[in-house]
Amino acid sequence: MEEITVRPLYIVTGATDNTGSVISRRLAGQGKAVLLACRDNVKAEAYADQLRRETRNNDITTLQLDLSSFEQVKDFVARLKALQRPIAALINNAGTLPRQSKMSPDGYEHTIQVNFLSTVLLSMLIYPIINEGGKIILSTSVSRRFVSLPYEFPAVSHFTQIGAYAQSKLALTLFSIYMSTTMKQRHVAVNCVNPGMLNTGMLALHRWLDRAADYIVNPLPNPSHAVDSTMLALESADTGFIFSGNSQEKASTMLKNREVFIKLCNDTMRIIKPLLA
Numbered sequence: 001m002e003e004i005t006v007r008p009l010y011i012v013t014g015a016t017d018n019t020g021s022v023i024s025r026r027l028a029g030q031g032k033a034v035l036l037a038c039r040d041n042v043k044a045e046a047y048a049d050q051l052r053r054e055t056r057n058n059d060i061t062t063l064q065l066d067l068s069s070f071e072q073v074k075d076f077v078a079r080l081k082a083l084q085r086p087i088a089a090l091i092n093n094a095g096t097l098p099r100q101s102k103m104s105p106d107g108y109e110h111t112i113q114v115n116f117l118s119t120v121l122l123s124m125l126i127y128p129i130i131n132e133g134g135k136i137i138l139s140t141s142v143s144r145r146f147v148s149l150p151y152e153f154p155a156v157s158h159f160t161q162i163g164a165y166a167q168s169k170l171a172l173t174l175f176s177i178y179m180s181t182t183m184k185q186r187h188v189a190v191n192c193v194n195p196g197m198l199n200t201g202m203l204a205l206h207r208w209l210d211r212a213a214d215y216i217v218n219p220l221p222n223p224s225h226a227v228d229s230t231m232l233a234l235e236s237a238d239t240g241f242i243f244s245g246n247s248q249e250k251a252s253t254m255l256k257n258r259e260v261f262i263k264l265c266n267d268t269m270r271i272i273k274p275l276l277a
Contacts, residue, residue, distance in 0.1 A: 007033040007059060008086040008131055010234075013067070013122070014038060014094030016047045019139075019195055019226045023091060026227055028055040033085070037065040037076065037094075067094055067118035069105040070275050077125040089135040089234055090126050092119050095168075101159035109156040115168035117154060120175055121272050123190075127179075133187045136179070137233050140192040140242060144170035149260055154267065170254070171264060173242065177251050178265045180240035189239035192251055195226035 010027050014020040015036035027034045028051045038044040041064040048060045063079055066072040080087075096114045104113035123136050130136070143166035150157065153171065156164055173192050180190040229243040241248045255261050 006085060008088035008134075009033050009035045009061075009083075010089045010091065011035045011037055011080075011087065011126070012091045012093055013065060013119075016040070016043050019230075020091075020093040021047065022227045023093060023230050024060075025051060025055070026231065028052075028057045028060055031057055032088075033059040034061075035080075035085075036060070036062045038062065039064070039066050039068075039094075065094070065122075067096075067114040067122070068110065069113070070118065070121055071105070073118050073121050074125065074275065077122070080126070081129060087126065087130045087134060089137065090123060090130065091135075091137045091230060091234075092123060093137075093139050093230075094119075095139060095165075097161065097165045099161055101156070101164070108154055109159065109164060111164040112154050112156060112168050112171075115165065116171045116175075117268070117271060119172060120179075120268060121275055123179065124272060124276060127183055127186075127188060130186075130188055134189075135234050136183070136188060136190045137230060138172050138176050138190070138192045139169075140173045140194050141166065141169040142194060144173055144254065149174075149264060151263075153264070154271070171268075173251055173254050174261055174264055175268055177240060177255065177261070180251070184239065189237065191233045191236065191239060191248075192242040193226065193229045193233055194242055194244040195229075 010032045012020055012024045012027070012034060015024045016038050024034055024036060036044040036048055041062055044062040048062050051060045052058055063076060065076045096111055098110060102110045104110050106113060108117060119138065127136070143162065147163060147166040147170055149167060149171060153167065176190050176192050183190055229245060233243045238248070240251050242251050
């Protein structure tokens with residue numbers, strides 16, 4: 001009897017909106033097995049049907065994922081394991097930028113929970129089951145360059161919309177350095193992608209920051225900037241980099257204060273490690 005080959009999954013979080021939808025379509029068009037990991041699974045199922053029709057690729061599946069709590073993340077990974085599918089890549093595209101501050105069920109500011117803590121937890125839970133040589137992609141933002149991490153982080157003592165968002169992206173970029181180092185043992189590459197020019201639809205200020213940086217560096221920016229960057233990161237054998245358009249830089253260029261970096265890693269692991277069991 002002919003052996004059936006099961007293609008490895010490319011997991012895209014936030015796969016139905018903006019950047020995520022374009023990344024999912026690009027991967028599906030390449031014949032990849034794509035798993036849409038979204039909070040709104042009804043919307044994800046509708047988009048999966050659309051992709052199957054448009055790309056003639058039937059290996060498009062969905063799995064509900066809510067990054068607002070650690071328990072929801074762990075439940076997602078349990079259901080993912082039950083699929084017994086090999087995993088080629090985790091593309092952490094999902095993010096949030098709410099106007100008002102609110103606390104997550106785990107007691108953290110919602111923006112920090114979704115964009116940083118839960119994204120880290122998801123990545124570290126999936127790491128042991130990802131194929132050797134697999135990829136973990138983290139979505140960052142140029143706004144990370146305009147903030148620093150307060151001593152109390154990941155707690156937030158004074159919330160501002162763009163401030164909390166930028167701090168979550170700075171923390172994620174810095175923590176990617178730790179992950180890229182520890183995950184080398186299984187040859188899993190960890191890289192960041194700067195969305196840049198692509199319209200995220202989240203906030204005019206966020207779009208302005210990314211566009212301003214792009215226009216300074218590239219007078220004629222590519223509107224598919226984010227997707228191209230993600231594809232380059234998926235194809236690259238490098239780890240510990242930030243991909244932006246056709247260029248890349250070491251994530252360690254963001255490491256300005258080693259004490260802040262060590263404290264971030266220690267505090268984050270103190271939160272995450274008990275959840276990895």
